[in-house]
Amino acid sequence: QSVLTQPPSVSGAPGQRVTISCTGTSSNIGADSDVHWYQQLPGTVPKLLIYGNKNRPSGVPDRFSGSKSGTSGYLTITGLQAEDEADYYCQSFDNSLSGSYVFGTGTKVTVL
Amino acid sequence: QMQLVQSGAEVKKPGASMKVSCKASGYTFTDYWIHWIRQAPGQGLEWMGWINPRSGGTNYAQKFQGRVTMTTDTSSSTAYMELSRLRSDDTAVYYCVRDPGNRWGFDPWGQGTLVTVSS
Numbered sequence: 200q201s202v203l204t205q206p207p208s209v210s211g212a213p214g215q216r217v218t219i220s221c222t223g224t225s226s227n228i229g230a231d232s233d234v235h236w237y238q239q240l241p242g243t244v245p246k247l248l249i250y251g252n253k254n255r256p257s258g259v260p261d262r263f264s265g266s267k268s269g270t271s272g273y274l275t276i277t278g279l280q281a282e283d284e285a286d287y288y289c290q291s292f293d294n295s296l297s298g299s300y301v302f303g304t305g306t307k308v309t310v311l
Numbered sequence: 312q313m314q315l316v317q318s319g320a321e322v323k324k325p326g327a328s329m330k331v332s333c334k335a336s337g338y339t340f341t342d343y344w345i346h347w348i349r350q351a352p353g354q355g356l357e358w359m360g361w362i363n364p365r366s367g368g369t370n371y372a373q374k375f376q377g378r379v380t381m382t383t384d385t386s387s388s389t390a391y392m393e394l395s396r397l398r399s400d401d402t403a404v405y406y407c408v409r410d411p412g413n414r415w416g417f418d419p420w421g422q423g424t425l426v427t428v429s430s
Contacts, residue, residue, distance in 0.1 A: 302356040
């Protein structure tokens with residue numbers, strides 16, 4: 200079960216900025232575990248979008264950015280585009296569950 | 312390029328077992344852990360566990376302990392995930408992923424294997 204909490208949905212018009220939060224606890228994000236983000240376009244396999252809190256893999260547009268503060272991670276899309284409509288998941292490591300990896304609950308981004 | 316190719320879709324009866332394969336290419340198989348993740352229809356991602364192909368060491372999520380077994384065949388660079396005593400709520404797409412390390416995220420992902428559990 201998910202132990203990282205995300206808003207179920209966020210929406211914005213093309214060109215707007217949206218931010219998705221990923222709230223954890225002192226045993227995962229707050230314990231200095233990195234936050235990673237994945238994008239899942241409709242009907243496709245999840246793809247790594249941000250790793251190590253703020254780094255973009257090669258090929259990921261720079262309108263996607265990540266940050267972390269305290270027990271939360273954040274994904275920001277600046278200049279929202281129609282092709283960004285997808286589900287987004289955060290992921291981290293939790294040291295309280297025998298060393299488990301945990302995902303967020305997922306956020307559906309809708310481009311209005 | 313790095314690639315994980317999984318076995319095809321399966322239909323299983325409740326109580327049966329399933330075994331999904333994941334063949335790696337484009338990198339040294341024994342250098343990176345393999346994780347298994349599943350996604351039920353319309354639901355989010357759920358981590359199941361990892362295996363270290365070099366040592367064979369494993370760590371399973373508490374939810375699946377006693378029902379899941381992860382193995383590898385280093386001669387063919389293939390990882391396997393077996394889940395026993397299947398229930399209808401095990402119906403999901405199962406993914407294998409490569410783990411470059413805690414600071415790097417999971418990449419790449421296999422294409423997914425749909426397992427349907429139905430009587």
